[in-house]
Amino acid sequence: MLELAILGLLQESSMHGYELRKELATKLGAIRAAISYGTLYPTLRRLQGAGWITEAGEAAVGAEEVPPLTSRRGRIVYKITAEGKERFAELLAQAGPETYDDAGFGVHFAFFARTDRATRLRILEGRRRKVEERREGLRDVLARATERLDAYTLELQRHGLDACEREVRWLEELIANERSGRAPEGRPTGSPPEEDSPPPPGSTRPGSTRNMPERP
Amino acid sequence: MLELAILGLLQESSMHGYELRKELATKLGAIRAAISYGTLYPTLRRLQGAGWITEAGEAAVGAEEVPPLTSRRGRIVYKITAEGKERFAELLAQAGPETYDDAGFGVHFAFFARTDRATRLRILEGRRRKVEERREGLRDVLARATERLDAYTLELQRHGLDACEREVRWLEELIANERSGRAPEGRPTGSPPEEDSPPPPGSTRPGSTRNMPERP
DNA sequence: GGGCGATGTATCGCCCCGATACATCGCACG
């Protein structure tokens, strides 16, 4: 999942690790906490090993003679390769089970602006199905196990059920909008239209009923 | 986190792995998918190594002579030890940062019926604080980065923000109830009754040892 | 009698996290 996210950001512009982490945090802030360096650096090395990215580093400028003491280690700027772009496209297009869990779905969704509509629909529907299953499980427990569970546990289930129902409704709206050819309001940014961009965004917003309230 | 959950279930009754997994799934169904065996069995061995649990296995009944072919492997029933109960109490009482993330909070909350009120309040408030921080982060992004992010990413942030706001409200209610000495009960939706009812235990099941009285 | 789904235990490789360490840069404060 991280692989997709990193490739996606690096496609927009080259960056070093620290920067990448920050961008990741704002792009994926809604679905996960900031990524750990203990994850990031090994992943970058893995991607580099696979040839998807390369170092385009600003090594120390003029100095081959700099003595080891205080060896200024330059920032390492990573850049996506042609193969990396192919890999990104491949990851973007796939819609398997991993794509439907919390983390996978979130990352894919964050790059929907660069995903073709058919894939968007498949992912949205797969996710909906998965959340519906979870919801049914919770309903069953709440219907059958009321005697066996204590009040706090039940309250937890109710809260979880509520979240599931809400997400299903959200997904329904998004799916309906996709089918009717509307993108969420605002303009897609990122890399130049190398694929067919979503239809002109001027129309109606999704999530219009639920939507974003004014901030008091 | 798993450690707490396993100890908690085993405190109610001894079980073998498969059963444990199912119980875990219903108890924690609201916060996480079913636990993997690749997690469960190593964890059980770890707990056993630490002396918190022991095997109370139904080994094959009368046979020391059973030939290796089709060596009937009995189910392994795990039982909590006295040290395990101490450990459980210790874990229950702690309220650190790990207790406030999604997973940690969920597990602790699921055992609130056996947690004393002061700890419940500390955990609830710690969690609220954490979710509020997350919420502020999302608000910032939505307020500042509108130009930089595409419509789908923004929609994701909005959905996340909505979830945060909802959870904060939920936590507020729970905190208010704790302060006024009520356990969670059916969805009130009405005006909050001001008369002090004795904290009603969650389940109405008579003679059940399911709900331990709290220890102040 | 034969298959098939539920029950049951177990391992392996991999992803990811938090803690930790170390080094530089810019700037405010005395």
Next chain:
DNA sequence: CGTGCGATGTATCGGGGCGATACATCGCCC
């Protein structure tokens, strides 16, 4: 002028948790 501190920056390590996989038995229906 220096000194310390918070942000920037790269990196490793131990360990928890996951999905895939393997293997064996049990009960039941056809």
